Structures are given as C-alpha cells and as structure tokens.
Amino acid sequence: MKHFLKETDLQSHEVAEVFALAREFKAKRGRHVPPVLAQQTWAMIFSKSSTRTRVSFEVGIHELGGNPLFLNRNDIQLDRGESIEDTAKVLSRFVHGLIVRTHDHSDVERLAAAGSVPVINALTDFLHPCQIYTDAFTMAERWAERGGDLLASLKGRKIAFLGDTACNMPNSWILGAGMFGMQIALAGPAEFEPTAEIKALATAEGFDDVYTFTTDPFEAVKDADVVYTDVWVSMGKEEETKARLAQMAPYQVTEELFASAKPDALFMHCLPAHAGEEVSQGVLDNERCIIFDQAENRLHTQKAIMAVLAQQPRG
Known part of the structure; x- marks a missing residue:
C-alpha cells in the first residue's frame, strides 16, 4: 500500500503524473473531471486547526466524486485511550483513505503501518509534503x-x-x-x-x-x-x-x-x-x-495526489 507521508514516497513517474493531473484538474475545474473517488469516503483526522488544508481537501474530495468525513481528534477515541494502530485498523474497514494533520510525525507512520488504506500527511511538526x-x-x-x-x-x-x-x-x-x-x-x-x-x-x-x-x-x-x-x-x-x-x-x-x-x-x-x-x-x-x-494550488495538487493513490488496489 502506497502512502504520501514524505516528499520521497512517490517515484519519479508518479511525481510527473501528479504534476500533469494538477495542471489538468486546474484547467478543467468546473467542467467534467473523471470522478476518480466515486463511491469513496476519505476521512480527515485533524489535531491542528487549519484553513487551507481542511478546505482544499474537503473541496477536492467532493470535486473528485467522493465524500469527505472530517474527524477532529476529540471526536474519535484516540483521546480516550484507543491506540493509533486500532484506530487505523477500524477506519480501514470503513473508509478508502486517511488524511492526517497532527503533531507527531510518528502518528502518520503508525497509521500507515497498521491500516490498509492510503494515508496522506496533511502536516506534521516534522514535514509538510503536500x-x-x-x-x-x-x-x-x-x-x-x-x-x-x-x-x-x-x-x-x-x-x-x-x-x-x-x-x-x-x-x-x-x-x-x-x-x-x-x-x-x-x-x-x-x-x-x-x-x-x-x-x-x-x-x-x-x-x-x-x-x-x-x-x-x-x-x-x-x-x-x-x-x-x-x-x-x-x-x-x-x-x-x-x-x-x-x-x-x-x-x-x-x-x-x-x-x-x-x-x-x-x-x-x-x-x-x-x-x-x-x-x-x-x-x-x-x-x-x-x-x-x-x-489555490493546494486544491489542484492535493486532488492529483489523491487520484494517484486511489489507483492502487485496496489492501
């Protein structure tokens, strides 16, 4: 299962595809775009407040035909003692991808290691690849x-x-x-x-x-x-x-x-x-x-990243 936790997680041909798709999505916004996330729900787990990150991902998932599910860290069981690993396993049964904005970079690594859906790092204290x-x-x-x-x-x-x-x-x-x-x-x-x-x-x-x-x-x-x-x-x-x-x-x-x-x-x-x-x-x-x-380009580029990750078979 491929994830996007740091800049080097994508291979050169995938980076080229992200850039090409971002250009296409931007040019065609408001017109027909293949619903690459049709019938998919992507969960967004946010431990940090945001403007650009939350709005661009929510709008982007919607424009690709999917359903964004926003989960403040306080809304789920993480802050009541459920392990990151169990959270990843449970959410992987429900959703098609996880977008995570948190403090510790190890959190996104643990979610990716334990789950069976793509994980995107939407910001940690260590890296901000999107x-x-x-x-x-x-x-x-x-x-x-x-x-x-x-x-x-x-x-x-x-x-x-x-x-x-x-x-x-x-x-x-x-x-x-x-x-x-x-x-x-x-x-x-x-x-x-x-x-x-x-x-x-x-x-x-x-x-x-x-x-x-x-x-x-x-x-x-x-x-x-x-x-x-x-x-x-x-x-x-x-x-x-x-x-x-x-x-x-x-x-x-x-x-x-x-x-x-x-x-x-x-x-x-x-x-x-x-x-x-x-x-x-x-x-x-x-x-x-x-x-x-x-x-503005956060929207188009992140749509492209999600489109590339969504192409892989579900784990």
Missing part, C-alpha cells in the same frame, strides 16, 4: 513554457528560505529540493540550524548536497529564484513568541532583501503571513508575490 508539491507546481507554472515539461523547469533553480530554518517547512523543502533537482539555501539564527533528524533523512535519501545553511540572509538570497519564508512562531511554540521575534528579526524578508535575489525572483509563503514580522507589507504587495496562487 505544501512542497504544491509550491513546486506553482513555481513550474511560472517557469515552464506553455504546455511544456513542468518538472524540467524546476531543475537547477535556487530557493532561499529565511527565518525558522528548523521546522517542518524547511525540512520538507530539503527533501523537495532533492526530489526536483533544485538547491535550497537556508538562513536563520545559528541555533536554528537544520536538526540532526532532517540531516540524517537527507543523507539517507542522497540529498546532502542540495542544501546549505548560513546566518547571513543576504548570502542566502544571492542568485535565488524564489525567496521563501514562514511564520516565526509555529503552532505549539506560542510560549516562545517573545524570544523568537527577537531572534528572527534580522531575517525579515524586506524590500531590500528581496531585491538582492534575482531580478525576476518570486516571493512565496505558505500562509498565514504576519506582515511586519517575517515579511514586510511591501514584499507582500509586490507583483512577484504569488502567495495566493500557492493557496
């Missing part, structure tokens, strides 16, 4: 010639990621950069260097040479095709707000910093954005800021 595939697709839309090879347009490109460089988004971008033939330059405070866990995974995947880390934001953005940032205080880190805002202040994406990248560089952010913290309002207002294209 966002990375969406971001890469959004970049490729800009760079590929009309009707051209989306994946080929990514090769050799450079991303600069600034701020909190030890959380799920930069972790996922290290894997994504390796998958898509890109480079990523990370810039943040010294104590936010990528963790041993993501370094070990990158080494295991053969991606040691796709990322660098520096404490100098201008060094990171030099020759960058994309300047990327995320919130400085992720969910669950609220008690660190004051310290993080002080530590991260030199890494705000300002107009000056953005101008130090390539002249046609794009600005990206997975949202929600906090103007005046990780990014200035001037950068958010720049015509090369494509954050709402990213948000």
Whole structure:
C-alpha cells in the first residue's frame, strides 16, 4: 500500500503524473473531471486547526466524486485511550483513505503501518509534503513554457528560505529540493540550524548536497529564484513568541532583501503571513508575490495526489 507521508514516497513517474493531473484538474475545474473517488469516503483526522488544508481537501474530495468525513481528534477515541494502530485498523474497514494533520510525525507512520488504506500527511511538526508539491507546481507554472515539461523547469533553480530554518517547512523543502533537482539555501539564527533528524533523512535519501545553511540572509538570497519564508512562531511554540521575534528579526524578508535575489525572483509563503514580522507589507504587495496562487494550488495538487493513490488496489 502506497502512502504520501514524505516528499520521497512517490517515484519519479508518479511525481510527473501528479504534476500533469494538477495542471489538468486546474484547467478543467468546473467542467467534467473523471470522478476518480466515486463511491469513496476519505476521512480527515485533524489535531491542528487549519484553513487551507481542511478546505482544499474537503473541496477536492467532493470535486473528485467522493465524500469527505472530517474527524477532529476529540471526536474519535484516540483521546480516550484507543491506540493509533486500532484506530487505523477500524477506519480501514470503513473508509478508502486517511488524511492526517497532527503533531507527531510518528502518528502518520503508525497509521500507515497498521491500516490498509492510503494515508496522506496533511502536516506534521516534522514535514509538510503536500505544501512542497504544491509550491513546486506553482513555481513550474511560472517557469515552464506553455504546455511544456513542468518538472524540467524546476531543475537547477535556487530557493532561499529565511527565518525558522528548523521546522517542518524547511525540512520538507530539503527533501523537495532533492526530489526536483533544485538547491535550497537556508538562513536563520545559528541555533536554528537544520536538526540532526532532517540531516540524517537527507543523507539517507542522497540529498546532502542540495542544501546549505548560513546566518547571513543576504548570502542566502544571492542568485535565488524564489525567496521563501514562514511564520516565526509555529503552532505549539506560542510560549516562545517573545524570544523568537527577537531572534528572527534580522531575517525579515524586506524590500531590500528581496531585491538582492534575482531580478525576476518570486516571493512565496505558505500562509498565514504576519506582515511586519517575517515579511514586510511591501514584499507582500509586490507583483512577484504569488502567495495566493500557492493557496489555490493546494486544491489542484492535493486532488492529483489523491487520484494517484486511489489507483492502487485496496489492501
């Protein structure tokens, strides 16, 4: 049974299929699209609140002909002592796929190991693969010639990621950069260097040479095709707000910093954005800021991921 827990879970031909389907689904939205999830119910187990993730998955399942079943963690027996393994086995008898947004990455791994339906990681504290595939697709839309090879347009490109460089988004971008033939330059405070866990995974995947880390934001953005940032205080880190805002202040994406990248560089952010913290309002207002294209493309890319996973026989 194939799952999508991290960026490298799909093979190269499946990644190409995801991108091709995302392009097709976007072009044909509102017109006839094969109901690839017809007569299927996909359960969405969410331990974290969300806007883009929940709405895009619910709408996407519906548009593919399926039924989305939203389950807040408090609505099921997980918080009353039922094991993750038993939950996976029970839900596998009822539904055709699980979409999970939670804290511990081990939760999605255990659900996938114990169940017999596809599991999609809709965000953990360690990785956010749906966002990375969406971001890469959004970049490729800009760079590929009309009707051209989306994946080929990514090769050799450079991303600069600034701020909190030890959380799920930069972790996922290290894997994504390796998958898509890109480079990523990370810039943040010294104590936010990528963790041993993501370094070990990158080494295991053969991606040691796709990322660098520096404490100098201008060094990171030099020759960058994309300047990327995320919130400085992720969910669950609220008690660190004051310290993080002080530590991260030199890494705000300002107009000056953005101008130090390539002249046609794009600005990206997975949202929600906090103007005046990780990014200035001037950068958010720049015509090369494509954050709402990213948000929209969550729908199309995630539909494509579900379509690819739904093709496999039920376990």
